[in-house]
Amino acid sequence: MSYALLDAARVAKASGVSLGVLKTSAETSEAHVRKVVMIERIEALAAAAADSGERVTLTSEEFWLISKNW
Secondary structure, eight states: OOEEEEEHHHHHHHHHHHHHHHHTSOOOOHHHHHHHHHHHHHHHHHHHHHHTTOEEEEEHHHHHHHHHTO
16 A cells, blocks of 8 residues: 655545535435445544644545546
8 A cells, every 4th residue: 555645735625625526416325325425534633733734644545536526
């Protein structure tokens, strides 16, 4: 599994955009709900890291999940 150290503010912003897209979908499957919850967690952690001036590490799967939905 690959990891990347990224700018937390940019990850928080990208997660927010991704959440906006996911929440406008009429999808109600369990997989969709799990996706939304996972991205909400990533956004919260990235926002907290950005507030403290830190960076955030994402796995390649987490990055793919965010980028696929924006």
